[in-house]
Amino acid sequence: MASKTNRRGNELSHSIAAELIAVLVAVTNGQPRVMTIDSGKALPSGPFELGHRSLQSGLRDWVEQQTRHPLGYIEQLYTFADRDRVGDASRRIISISYLALTREEQSAPAGKATWCDWYDYFPWEDHRHGVPPALYQVIVPRLNAWADAADNFSMRGERRQRMAIAFGLEGHGWNEELVLQRYELLYEAALVGEAHRGLNNDVRSATGSSMTADHRRILATGIARLRSKIKYRPVVFELMPPLFTLLQLQRTVEALAGRLVHKPNFRRLIEQQELVEEAGETTAETVGRPAKLFRFRHAVLDERAVAGTKLPSSRA
Amino acid sequence: MASKTNRRGNELSHSIAAELIAVLVAVTNGQPRVMTIDSGKALPSGPFELGHRSLQSGLRDWVEQQTRHPLGYIEQLYTFADRDRVGDASRRIISISYLALTREEQSAPAGKATWCDWYDYFPWEDHRHGVPPALYQVIVPRLNAWADAADNFSMRGERRQRMAIAFGLEGHGWNEELVLQRYELLYEAALVGEAHRGLNNDVRSATGSSMTADHRRILATGIARLRSKIKYRPVVFELMPPLFTLLQLQRTVEALAGRLVHKPNFRRLIEQQELVEEAGETTAETVGRPAKLFRFRHAVLDERAVAGTKLPSSRA
DNA sequence: GTTAATTATACTCATACTGAGAATAATTGG
DNA sequence: CCAATTATTCTCAGTATGAGTATAATTAAC
Numbered sequence A, B: 001m002a003s004k005t006n007r008r009g010n011e012l013s014h015s016i017a018a019e020l021i022a023v024l025v026a027v028t029n030g031q032p033r034v035m036t037i038d039s040g041k042a043l044p045s046g047p048f049e050l051g052h053r054s055l056q057s058g059l060r061d062w063v064e065q066q067t068r069h070p071l072g073y074i075e076q077l078y079t080f081a082d083r084d085r086v087g088d089a090s091r092r093i094i095s096i097s098y099l100a101l102t103r104e105e106q107s108a109p110a111g112k113a114t115w116c117d118w119y120d121y122f123p124w125e126d127h128r129h130g131v132p133p134a135l136y137q138v139i140v141p142r143l144n145a146w147a148d149a150a151d152n153f154s155m156r157g158e159r160r161q162r163m164a165i166a167f168g169l170e171g172h173g174w175n176e177e178l179v180l181q182r183y184e185l186l187y188e189a190a191l192v193g194e195a196h197r198g199l200n201n202d203v204r205s206a207t208g209s210s211m212t213a214d215h216r217r218i219l220a221t222g223i224a225r226l227r228s229k230i231k232y233r234p235v236v237f238e239l240m241p242p243l244f245t246l247l248q249l250q251r252t253v254e255a256l257a258g259r260l261v262h263k264p265n266f267r268r269l270i271e272q273q274e275l276v277e278e279a280g281e282t283t284a285e286t287v288g289r290p291a292k293l294f295r296f297r298h299a300v301l302d303e304r305a306v307a308g309t310k311l312p313s314s315r316a
Numbered sequence C: 001g002t003t004a005a006t007t008a009t010a011c012t013c014a015t016a017c018t019g020a021g022a023a024t025a026a027t028t029g030g
Numbered sequence D: 001c002c003a004a005t006t007a008t009t010c011t012c013a014g015t016a017t018g019a020g021t022a023t024a025a026t027t028a029a030c
Helices: A055-067 A133-148 A153-167 A179-188 A201-207 A215-229 A246-257 A263-272 A299-303 B055-067 B133-148 B153-167 B179-188 B201-207 B215-229 B246-257 B263-272 B299-303
Strands: A016-028 A031-036 A045-047 A073-080 A092-101 A114-117 A276-283 A291-296 B016-028 B031-036 B045-047 B073-080 B092-101 B114-117 B276-282 B292-296
Touching: A016 A055, A016 A215, A016 A246, A016 B016, A031 A246, A045 A055, A055 A073, A055 A092, A073 A215, A073 B073, A092 A215, A092 B092, A133 A153, A133 A179, A133 A201, A153 A179, A153 B299, A179 A215, A215 A246, A246 A263, A246 A291, A299 B153, B016 B055, B016 B215, B016 B246, B031 B246, B045 B055, B055 B073, B055 B092, B073 B215, B092 B215, B133 B153, B133 B179, B133 B201, B153 B179, B179 B215, B215 B246, B246 B263, B246 B292
Parallel strands: A016 A092, B016 B092
Antiparallel strands: A016 A031, A016 A045, A031 A114, A073 A092, A276 A291, B016 B031, B016 B045, B031 B114, B073 B092, B276 B292
């Protein structure tokens, strides 16, 4: 290995650049959205520079410049630098990705930037209205063919096993957190645009819009993190307006999780954790009994080190 | 902001270097240990170079070179690049830290490398034999003084609040996962060697050995991550020999968590999750009834996407 | 070779949490 | 006033959890 003979090198490491990438999420009208540039083909990003105080502030600068949207909640996702990401062997790029949560505001985003629906990129991930038909009609048959095409018996078994877990086949049950595993399987099976140019129309519409480089992979990582995190930290509230009804809160959680939850149990969970307090007002914006308005009790962030927003079970 | 006027710069980002840092953990004789160099003052680390295939493989190279210890399980911890970490403003270092799990083997580590006990660096974190006396006798009084010394009323309240949560005061209960928060409080209060040169002997022995730069902070991050992760992923087994008794497994978990667990409940949890299978043999190495030997069912990693090793409640 | 000490393993029980569904309340639109 | 719609509250069974007790199989001591 080359590195073993290197001194604690300086010249070598100088041809390294760092790039900051943001998965900026909002939920609008019950639809989860992600901020993009290049007409939905890329995530906001830019190089980390000497002028930046920290990685986070560098990210803020780039995103605010590219999208005119200020960032609130930020958390780091992952850092990677795989060699095969870029062709040039004399220069390495380290990518540091972040998840950011905000609300889609009135201010129309700047020129290049647009909000896009999550599920345009991941149509198989939205189970709120039942299992998407294309999953069983297109994706699973194609994956089966891919598994069968494996070289030997044990590899076929391994592929089938991974499929079954990731897509909830053979009694495994759908696990909404396995977003990245599912995308990676589709990538390996060359069923997504990033892995294969000439997809036919069925497959193309079943496996969604593709993105530049590995941006869709990073988005998958962000969605997976968020789907996991809403279960044990009160981060949903970053996506909510100051006042909201419990149903609005529920719809937001469902939008993120891609599945429905049991309404009375959801209420019970939120209330027993004392995450919200009544605002005293009600909405009359819709038909039916008016709903009480609530606000997030910001105090819980001080009172408790770990507060949870667990997700009740699914509901047909 | 300077960055807003920059082009998607090249020259600027070229004075960036990346450093890989490992928190390599093992548990030996019920004592959690971390691999260090520089006689316990630093974590193994080295620059990321062009020759490295990926960040992980670069880390493996450096750690194996510095410690002669091969790495098994690896997961990324955090990436940071705060300006105040290093004095030089013309050059930025990005640090990418990893958590690695292994077993302390017969092969004595290479010259500079030594295994050190976790709790030498974090004496206040070991609650297996009750609350460490120095916590209430030294640390809490000092923190109280620090809180009282705050400029204004609201800042005093805020400091007290953080103290209460982090150290489990005023009915908050000890939460073993808040390792980083506790270290940061002690740092802010200038009670650790990294923040203050002339600590008196009481404080010094209560707040443990210090390390180079922010290495102890990174270690705290690793411990926190591990304490959290053993509750929902079967990672403990990376630290176990191939065959072990349930009590040995329990002692390992207790060593990591820094607190004792209820034995019958621990067994119930492990067995109902089918994480282990009987090896058919028993140990006679100790007094008392011989214990059955178990092995980890590696199949669970294939069967389930998320397997858990939850931690039962504490036990006096 | 019986007993005490020690560790392993198996039960018990009250309580809390969860999933699922039913029942009741307050609206709007005919 | 009635139907439709949404909000809100309860009930109930099943499961998980915290805590403690009882029994089993050893070794060490006498």
